Amino acid sequence: MTTESTAGGLFGLDALLDNPVFAGGFGLASLGFAAAFARKGAMVAAATARRRLLVNVEISKQDPAYPWILAWLSQPRENPGFIASRLTRIHDLSVTTTTASQGPPGTGGPSSASFFLQPGYGRHIVKHGSAYIAVNREKHNTANMNTGEPHEIVQLTTLWAHRHVFEEVFSEAHRLAAKANEGKTTVFSARGMDWAPLGDPRKKRPLGSVILDEGVKESIVGDVQDFLSRQQWYVDRGIPYRRGYLLFGPPGSGKSSFIQALAGELDFSVAMVNLSEMGMTDDKLALLLTKLPKRSLLLLEDADAAFVNRRQRDSDGYSGATVTFSGLLNALDGVAAGEERIAFLTTNHIERLDPALIRPGRVDMMLRIGEATRFQAAQMWDRFYGDVDSDHSNRERFLERLDELGLFGVNPDGEPSHRHTSTAAIQGLFLFHKTDMQGSIDMAEALIPRKFEA
Ligand code: ADP
Numbered sequence: 001m002t003t004e005s006t007a008g009g010l011f012g013l014d015a016l017l018d019n020p021v022f023a024g025g026f027g028l029a030s031l032g033f034a035a036a037f038a039r040k041g042a043m044v045a046a047a048t049a050r051r052r053l054l055v056n057v058e059i060s061k062q063d064p065a066y067p068w069i070l071a072w073l074s075q076p077r078e079n080p081g082f083i084a085s086r087l088t089r090i091h092d093l094s095v096t097t098t099t100a101s102q103g104p105p106g107t108g109g110p111s112s113a114s115f116f117l118q119p120g121y122g123r124h125i126v127k128h129g130s131a132y133i134a135v136n137r138e139k140h141n142t143a144n145m146n147t148g149e150p151h152e153i154v155q156l157t158t159l160w161a162h163r164h165v166f167e168e169v170f171s172e173a174h175r176l177a178a179k180a181n182e183g184k185t186t187v188f189s190a191r192g193m194d195w196a197p198l199g200d201p202r203k204k205r206p207l208g209s210v211i212l213d214e215g216v217k218e219s220i221v222g223d224v225q226d227f228l229s230r231q232q233w234y235v236d237r238g239i240p241y242r243r244g245y246l247l248f249g250p251p252g253s254g255k256s257s258f259i260q261a262l263a264g265e266l267d268f269s270v271a272m273v274n275l276s277e278m279g280m281t282d283d284k285l286a287l288l289l290t291k292l293p294k295r296s297l298l299l300l301e302d303a304d305a306a307f308v309n310r311r312q313r314d315s316d317g318y319s320g321a322t323v324t325f326s327g328l329l330n331a332l333d334g335v336a337a338g339e340e341r342i343a344f345l346t347t348n349h350i351e352r353l354d355p356a357l358i359r360p361g362r363v364d365m366m367l368r369i370g371e372a373t374r375f376q377a378a379q380m381w382d383r384f385y386g387d388v389d390s391d392h393s394n395r396e397r398f399l400e401r402l403d404e405l406g407l408f409g410v411n412p413d414g415e416p417s418h419r420h421t422s423t424a425a426i427q428g429l430f431l432f433h434k435t436d437m438q439g440s441i442d443m444a445e446a447l448i449p450r451k452f453e454a
Pocket of ligand 1 (some may be wrong): 134172209210211212250251252254256257258354423424425
């Protein structure tokens with residue numbers, strides 16, 4: 001057979017194909033080639049089909065919509081039938097836990113925790129209406145230079161024919177987020193060069209729960225509301241649409257509580273920076289102020305820190321990584337991000353501030369939120385015991401006791417008293433005797449700050 005076949009030419013094709021070993025190998029090779037070709041073809045076709053038939057939306061972690069979409073994805077969905085439910089239920093979840101301690105700080109009391117389940121990293125499929133949406137949550141190994149956190153994205157993919165579903169998904173996710181934050185105030189703080197929510201949004205604090213001296217609260221609230229209604233007035237006159245307030249006075253007088261409550265009243269969030277915080281530099285402050293979260297009250301705590309630094313630098317040439325006086329002024333005067341900017345500066349040391357701060361747009365209104373007055377003590381009593389002290393007789397006894405102790409600036413003999421107390425201390429006393437008015441009267445002496453004892 002071999003001799004015959006060589007007659008037709010050296011390794012003739014017929015002969016080769018007649019050879020069972022070769023023919024088998026050739027068959028396999030061509031099959032492999034065809035399969036590879038088909039696979040490549042299929043890949044190209046799939047890529048083309050994907051481009052033509054599918055729509056992608058990518059949301060990065062920096063985008064405000066990112067947490068909304070994750071929350072939307074973790075919503076329970078109605079069962080779309082056995083097969084579809086196996087497809088569309090998200091099986092890999094990750095959990096984010098936030099804890100809040102209950103009770104006074106330092107008591108080591110139990111803490112409450114809330115858990116937020118969200119889709120884990122990887123691919124999932126969800127169904128919305130009649131559309132299937134492929135979800136891909138990915139963590140990249142590059143990091144955000146500002147926060148040091150790894151980049152993260154969520155990608156949603158659906159059929160081109162269903163592309164309009166995204167509008168629905170985004171508005172539903174936004175509605176859900178707005179609903180979850182209803183009645184709450186978000187507090188933002190600086191994280192790296194960006195603003196990030198500080199814990200979960202807190203329950204709005206009612207304005208009525210902050211008791212300032214007669215007329216003080218009304219004058220600030222009235223001024224802020226007037227400012228908010230005058231945007232056009234500022235625009236017409238080419239004046240930056242900004243207003244600044246300086247609240248000063250001893251600690252524990254309700255400055256922060258008031259700003260928090262005011263934000264709740266206006267449905268604003270609070271964007272808070274502590275100027276004495278290490279690492280808060282002029283550049284960082286300026287940058288943060290250019291990207292204030294929308295509808296937020298800017299709260300610059302410890303405004304005196306910038307002035308202390310200046311004095312230190314003047315005396316010993318020290319220049320630490322903190323905000324300087326000119327840095328603070330530049331930041332306040334710099335380009336504002338949103339339409340309006342309402343800034344609150346707080347300090348316990350007004351004497352350290354520089355008059356240059358008191359300019360329109362920087363600080364327009366200065367208010368002292370000071371030691372507890374008779375008016376405040378009476379109002380706080382009513383908030384705690386008003387329902388059980390209908391004839392106010394106990395309230396009067398309590399106020400008389402505080403008069404005797406000289407806590408309202410005058411001694412019983414009519415001489416000026418240097419003793420005073422804070423609203424925080426009064427609140428502490430009432431909290432200790434929640435349902436016991438007599439207990440509060442008997443223990444009123446505890447309101448005398450230690451430095452005035454003796
Ligand atoms: P500040 O910012 O002036 O140091 P805070 O607002 O932090 O004071 O008050 C400390 C605590 O005391 C808070 O729990 C707050 O509820 C209470 N408190 C202080 N002052 C008042 C006030 N005027 N009205 C109601 N609560 C007050």
